[in-house]
Amino acid sequence: MRTGGGALGAALPVLRLLRRCGVQAAAEATRCSRRHLSSSRPPWRLLFFGSDQFAVESLKVLAADRSAVGGVVASLEVVTLSGDLPVWRFAQQERLPVHRWPLGDVTGRFDVGVVVSFGCLLQERLISAFPHGILNVHPSLLPRWRGPAPVFHTILHGDVVTGVTIMQIHPHRFDVGPILKQEVHQVPGKCTAEELGDVLAVKGARLLMDTLKTLPQTMANKQEQSPTGGTFAPKISSSMSWVVWEEQTCQQIDRLYRAIGSKIPLRTTWMGRTVKLLDFVGQCHISLADPSRTSMPGSVSFHKDSNILAVRCKDGWVGFKAVLLKKRLTAADFYNGYLHQTLLPHKTPPHQTPGGVFLSRRGGAEAPTTLLKDKKTNCVY
Numbered sequence: 001m002r003t004g005g006g007a008l009g010a011a012l013p014v015l016r017l018l019r020r021c022g023v024q025a026a027a028e029a030t031r032c033s034r035r036h037l038s039s040s041r042p043p044w045r046l047l048f049f050g051s052d053q054f055a056v057e058s059l060k061v062l063a064a065d066r067s068a069v070g071g072v073v074a075s076l077e078v079v080t081l082s083g084d085l086p087v088w089r090f091a092q093q094e095r096l097p098v099h100r101w102p103l104g105d106v107t108g109r110f111d112v113g114v115v116v117s118f119g120c121l122l123q124e125r126l127i128s129a130f131p132h133g134i135l136n137v138h139p140s141l142l143p144r145w146r147g148p149a150p151v152f153h154t155i156l157h158g159d160v161v162t163g164v165t166i167m168q169i170h171p172h173r174f175d176v177g178p179i180l181k182q183e184v185h186q187v188p189g190k191c192t193a194e195e196l197g198d199v200l201a202v203k204g205a206r207l208l209m210d211t212l213k214t215l216p217q218t219m220a221n222k223q224e225q226s227p228t229g230g231t232f233a234p235k236i237s238s239s240m241s242w243v244v245w246e247e248q249t250c251q252q253i254d255r256l257y258r259a260i261g262s263k264i265p266l267r268t269t270w271m272g273r274t275v276k277l278l279d280f281v282g283q284c285h286i287s288l289a290d291p292s293r294t295s296m297p298g299s300v301s302f303h304k305d306s307n308i309l310a311v312r313c314k315d316g317w318v319g320f321k322a323v324l325l326k327k328r329l330t331a332a333d334f335y336n337g338y339l340h341q342t343l344l345p346h347k348t349p350p351h352q353t354p355g356g357v358f359l360s361r362r363g364g365a366e367a368p369t370t371l372l373k374d375k376k377t378n379c380v381y
Contacts, residue, residue, distance in 0.1 A: 039074070039111055040216065042071070042074075042213060043071055043073055043074035044112045044132070045074050045075045045109065045112070046076050046077070046110065046114055047077050047078075047079060047109075047110045047112075047113050047114070047130075048062060048076060048078050048079065048087075048113075049078075049080075049114065049115040049120075049122075049134075050079075050087040050118055051080055051081055051086070051087050051117055051119060052085065052087070052117050053086045053201075054116065054201045054204075055116035055118070057201035057202055057204070058204060058205040058208055059116070060090065061208070061209055062208075063090075063094045063096065065209070073212075074111075077096060077098070077099065078091040078096050078097065078098045079100075079101055079103055079118075080099075081100075081118075081119075081120070082100075101120060103126065107129045110129070110130055111130065112132045112133065112134070112212070112215065113130045113133070113134030114134070114135050114208065115134055115135070115136045115137075116136070116137045116204070116208075119148060121171070121173075122134065122169055127170075127171055132215055132216075132219070133168050133219070134168070135169070135180070135208065136165075136167050136168070136169050136175070136177070137165075138150065138164065138165045138167060138175060138204075139151050139200040140154065140165065141161070141163040141165060142167060142175060142182075143175075143225045143226055143230035143231070144229060144230070144231050145162075145232075146174060146176070146231070147174065147175065147232045148233065149233045149235050150233045151197045152236050152260060153233040154196065155187075155193045155196060156256060158251070160186065160187050161185070161187065162187055163182055163183050163184040163185045163200075163203075164182070164183050164200050165181070166181040166182070166204075166208060166211045167179050167225075168180060168219070178223060178225065179222065179223050179225060180218050180219065181207050181210065181211050181218065183207050185200065185203060190258065192261070192262060193258065193259045193262070236259075236260050236263070236264065238264050240256070240260060240264070241256075241264045241265060241266050241267045242267050242360070242361045243267065243268050243277070243358075243360065245268070245298040245314070245358065245359075246297040246360060247360075248313055248314055249316070250282075250313060250316045250317070250318050251283075253318050254280070254282055257280040265278060265324065267361075268298070268311075268359065268360070269358065269359045269360075269361060270357075270358050270359070271342065275324070275325055276324035278320060278321070278322040278323060278324060280320055281319040281320065283316055283317065283318055284308065284316075284318060285316075295312045297313055297314060298311065298357045298358040299312040299356060299357055299358075300339060300356050300357065301356075302331060302332070302340075303319075303331075304332070307321060307331050308321055309321075309323065309331040309335070311358055322334075325338070
C-alpha cells in the first residue's frame with residue numbers, strides 16, 4: 001500500500017504539469033488559428049504591392065483608414081521593388097512594414113492583396129495565399145489599354161473617354177482578370193498624361209475603398225472582360241520622341257507632346273545634331289514673307305513677335321519656344337546664334353541639307369523598345 005501510494009504521489013505532479021502544458025498548447029493553437037483565419041467582412045488585413053506616385057495615392061487612402069472608426073483596414077503592409085521609389089518612401093514615412101520583392105510565403109497572414117502600378121506578374125501560388133484574392137487598380141476602362149502605360153496611350157491616341165477599373169488579379173497575364181468596378185472619366189481637352197494620371201489616381205483610390213467596403217458582394221457580381229475591344233499599352237521609351245515631320249500631323253505632334261513631353265522631350269535633327277524641342281505651343285497659323293516660297297516638312301521659320309520657332313509638318317505648322325542643343329536656348333537665341341547663320345547662301349555648301357530644315361531621323365522613328373521580363377522576379381522592364 002505504501003509503495004503504491006508513493007508511486008501515485010510521485011505521478012501527480014507529472015499529471016498536473018501535463019495538464020498545464022495541454023491547456024497552454026490548446027490556447028496557443030487557438031491563437032494561431034485566429035491569426036490564420038480569414039475574415040469574411042471588413043476590416044481586412046491588407047498587403048499592398050506598388051511602386052510609383054500613382055500607387056501612392058491608393059496607399060495614402062488605405063493608411064489613413066487604419067485609424068478610422070468602422071474602417072475597412074485592420075492592418076496594412078507593403079511590398080515594393082527598391083528603396084528609392086515613391087511607395088517605399090511613403091511607407092517609411094508612415095512606419096508601415098515593408099517587404100522587398102520577390103516575396104516569401106505569406107499564407108494565413110493577409111485577407112486581401114492590392115496591386116497598384118507594380119509591374120511584376122504575380123504567381124498563382126502567391127495569389128492563392130489571399131482568401132479574398134488580389135485586387136488591381138488600373139487607370140483605363142479595361143479591356144482597352146491593358147499594359148504598363150495606359151494613361152500615356154489614352155492621350156497619344158486622342159481618347160475622349162477613359163476611367164479606372166478595379167479588377168481581380170489572375171496569374172500568367174497582365175490585366176485580364178474579371179472586373180469588379182469601373183468608373184468613367186471624360187478626358188479634358190489639352191490635358192497632359194501627367195495631369196490625367198493625377199486625377200485617375202484619386203478616382204482609383206476612392207473606387208478601391210468602395211470595393212473593399214462591400215468586397216464579398218462585389219466579388220459575387222464580378223464580370224469577365226469583353227473578348228473584343230482589347231488594346232495594349234506598351235511602356236513608353238525615348239524612341240517615341242523622334243518627330244517624323246513628313247508623316248505626323250499638327251494634332252498628332254500635339255498629342256505626342258502631351259503624352260510624353262513632361263518625361264521625354266520631343267527630338268529632331270539639325271545639321272547632323274540632335275535637337276530637343278521644348279515648350280510646345282501647338283499649331284501655328286503663319287504666313288511666309290514670300291508667298292511664292294514653298295515649304296517642305298521640317299522647314300523652320302522664326303517669328304520674332306511671338307519668339308516662336310515654327311516647324312512645318314504634314315498638314316501645317318507647330319511651334320516651340322525653346323530648344324536644347326548644347327544648352328537650353330530660347331527660340332530667339334537659337335535663331336540668332338545658329339539658324340540665321342546657316343540661312344545665308346554662302347554658309348551652306350551644295351552637298352549639305354539647308355540649315356533652315358529640321359530632318360526626321362533617317363528611316364523614320366526607331367522601332368519600339370522590346371519589353372523584357374526578369375525570370376526571377378517576373379517584373380517587366
